[in-house]
Amino acid sequence: MPGKPTQSPRHRRRTAHSAPEAGRGSEPVAFQGEKGAFSQVAVRQLLGEVEVLPCERFEDVFRSLRDGRAGSAVIPIENTLHGSVHENYDHLLNYGLPIVGETNVRIVHNLIACPGVRWSRIRRVYSHPVALNQCLAFFEKNPQLERVPFYDTAGSVKMLMEQKPGDAAAIASAVAAQIYGARILKRSIEDDRSNFTRFFLLRRPDGVAPLPSGGDPKRWKTSLVFTTRNIPGALFRALSAFSLRDINLAKIESRPLRGKPWEYLFYLDLTGRVDEPAVKNALGHLAELADLLRVLGCYPRG
């Protein structure tokens, strides 16, 4: 996919890779969770305020994009505390929907209540148990608050705004407060400020524009998956395809293949574009060594 010198800068801004038009008009952006979930924060970072399609499961997100109910999709792929979302790597392999962008969202938890409800009145706090457990210092400082588990962070704000209890609050994103018209009573009550989730933006293959030409290839990333039959020599040789060409790796992770002892799947992100000669050659070299090799996408660094 060499860059096309005939593309105007204006046209370039409108490719899938910079993607300002995704989600506009009739093709919403699919994500997993209720409106106001952290995935929607990622949608806004990537695309601005666009129409969205909340889905119950990750697989529904991939199906919506494949079947045309969504024009793009945003999925979490790894978190600094909880690791890689293997389920989404599986869907990336099975559905073949290319990655065209990435972004990192800091997980900021806010205490949110209905307008007019005062902090001094709050006795119960609803949220997903994972979010409640990420705010333990806040609850230790405020023992008058009872923690009540709920399905979803954003869903707990939605529920408050429907039922309007005078003594309850929720823990969720600032975007959830804004969407449901609720008020933030306390900002950033999470224990750990270095909790980040990385998200991918996906398109259908036919919706991906050619890579824009020019610019610094080091501002791009390429993600791939490959398998080798056993690790010791095989991974070392596989990595030689990159190190011999001075290609930087930004991620490598092994994952045992189910029911196949000694066979591994590797997730690898490299710094560079899939259309650079060195990267092309490295992928050709790796294809000789790997049983399976799939490029998941090439996208600007988030």
Next chain:
Amino acid sequence: MPGKPTQSPRHRRRTAHSAPEAGRGSEPVAFQGEKGAFSQVAVRQLLGEVEVLPCERFEDVFRSLRDGRAGSAVIPIENTLHGSVHENYDHLLNYGLPIVGETNVRIVHNLIACPGVRWSRIRRVYSHPVALNQCLAFFEKNPQLERVPFYDTAGSVKMLMEQKPGDAAAIASAVAAQIYGARILKRSIEDDRSNFTRFFLLRRPDGVAPLPSGGDPKRWKTSLVFTTRNIPGALFRALSAFSLRDINLAKIESRPLRGKPWEYLFYLDLTGRVDEPAVKNALGHLAELADLLRVLGCYPRG
């Protein structure tokens, strides 16, 4: 730690590495969660029926072991759907408590109710939202059931046995049903049968016996963490320490260091014992190349 030929087989069975006596007597086994959590299933697989110390947070588990309130600890380290538990890798580095065993637990969800409560009466099902979401096919087949989020899988069984509702059930492990005296109405209602969690058994450094002598070193694993300044050449050279000595790797994973772009932490598991000459030499070689190198433990494969 060369093996001692004077150890009798009986004594060998009682070392920390095979660990049958951990948790017996006055030193319980710490884990995160309520009694009956999947971590306790791991405790039973590793040590049998022993005294346990349930803790609220992962860090409490490490503190309990360090401070002597527990004699050993069991922590989850990775899951086939959700990836590595980075938080526990951080605690392993910070607390320096060695890994002396591992086991894999299949996450089997069961529908559990109080004795005498019939399946036809059940209308509400309590559990942690993650567990509820891992049984979606079951709920689709049984639309009469309302899903009610709760803090904890095992905790929802405990609550049922305290409150004895006639129309409610919980989703949790079989161990939770046994511990609280509840009954399993439906076994194995999870969507995905290949959902496994890998757990580590930890001891205090002074509680670790020498490695037993003899046996097949390939039945052992050694886990380490190291950092390098940048990936391309550095990781390749680091892996050469193992591949040049034909040492098998069972896991490799990179993790960006917070606030230090281009610096990475690597988790690596190799097949073999830390006292084998080839492994010793590889670790010496790696120490020349890595900024930080820490052996987290050497233990029999689970």
